Amino acid sequence: MAKAAADKPSGAGEKSRSTATAMARKRLIAGAVVDILATEGARALTHRRIDSFLELPLGATSYYFPRRFELLKAGFNRMFDDGFEEFTRCYRAVIQRIDADEPLDVELTATAAHRHWKAITQPSRRDLAIARFEFYLLATHDPKLLAVQNERRRQVFELMIRVFTALGCRNARRAASEFSSRAQGDYISHFIAPSLIQTERTPEELAVRIRQIIAESDAIQADRTSAQGQAALIAI
Numbered sequence: 001m002a003k004a005a006a007d008k009p010s011g012a013g014e015k016s017r018s019t020a021t022a023m024a025r026k027r028l029i030a031g032a033v034v035d036i037l038a039t040e041g042a043r044a045l046t047h048r049r050i051d052s053f054l055e056l057p058l059g060a061t062s063y064y065f066p067r068r069f070e071l072l073k074a075g076f077n078r079m080f081d082d083g084f085e086e087f088t089r090c091y092r093a094v095i096q097r098i099d100a101d102e103p104l105d106v107e108l109t110a111t112a113a114h115r116h117w118k119a120i121t122q123p124s125r126r127d128l129a130i131a132r133f134e135f136y137l138l139a140t141h142d143p144k145l146l147a148v149q150n151e152r153r154r155q156v157f158e159l160m161i162r163v164f165t166a167l168g169c170r171n172a173r174r175a176a177s178e179f180s181s182r183a184q185g186d187y188i189s190h191f192i193a194p195s196l197i198q199t200e201r202t203p204e205e206l207a208v209r210i211r212q213i214i215a216e217s218d219a220i221q222a223d224r225t226s227a228q229g230q231a232a233l234i235a236i
Helices: 002-039 047-054 060-064 068-090 092-099 106-120 123-139 143-166 172-192 203-218
Strands: none
Touching: 002 047, 002 060, 002 068, 002 123, 047 060, 047 068, 068 092, 068 106, 068 123, 068 143, 092 106, 092 143, 106 123, 106 172, 106 203, 123 143, 123 172, 143 172, 143 203, 172 203
16 A cells, blocks of 8 residues: 555656646647748648657657647647737736726826837747738638637737726727727738838827727717627737
8 A cells, every 4th residue: 555655646747747748849839830830931831840840750740739720729829828928918007907996097008008019019029920910811711710819819809898998988899999900900010011100109199099099989889890809919
């Protein structure tokens, strides 16, 4: 009995290490999906290419993600998780106010939005932006992948609804949708057509935008038709 009791932790420890190794390997592969999409495009994304990219034994990627859809889903979730962590870090002061049921003002919200804008538009983030666009293009031809993306991005959208509600907007869902759409347009233009962005975004400019969106949304009683599924591209 004593020997059996001694052996049990060892077996449990081995299983724990094996699980940790598998999780680390999956995360590594998911990161490679993002890297390859950014640098080589969707056509280059194969199980064999990832094995080569990571210098893994042939078949290693297929072992963890047998289907291409599973591979893309893992890559998108990895990208979203990293992006959402950064998003919540930039909006931490805003979220803390909301969670504490304390008053929220436009200036604090605009400062958070500007902090996030600066973080995601650094020149070093261009490859990540390309990977994001690749994911969206792939989703236009794959309803299952689109469903995955919409479900994850809804986290950001629901958070923005809370933000506009805390700002006193009577039509917070529409305001969140409009804010997300404009932010998405800015983000795409910044990397794809920078000439369309006439000036650098500032907290003051974003504060004006937020106030304008609130006023416009309050004047419209009905939600935008697509608002429920709208989400911010920049937040993933």
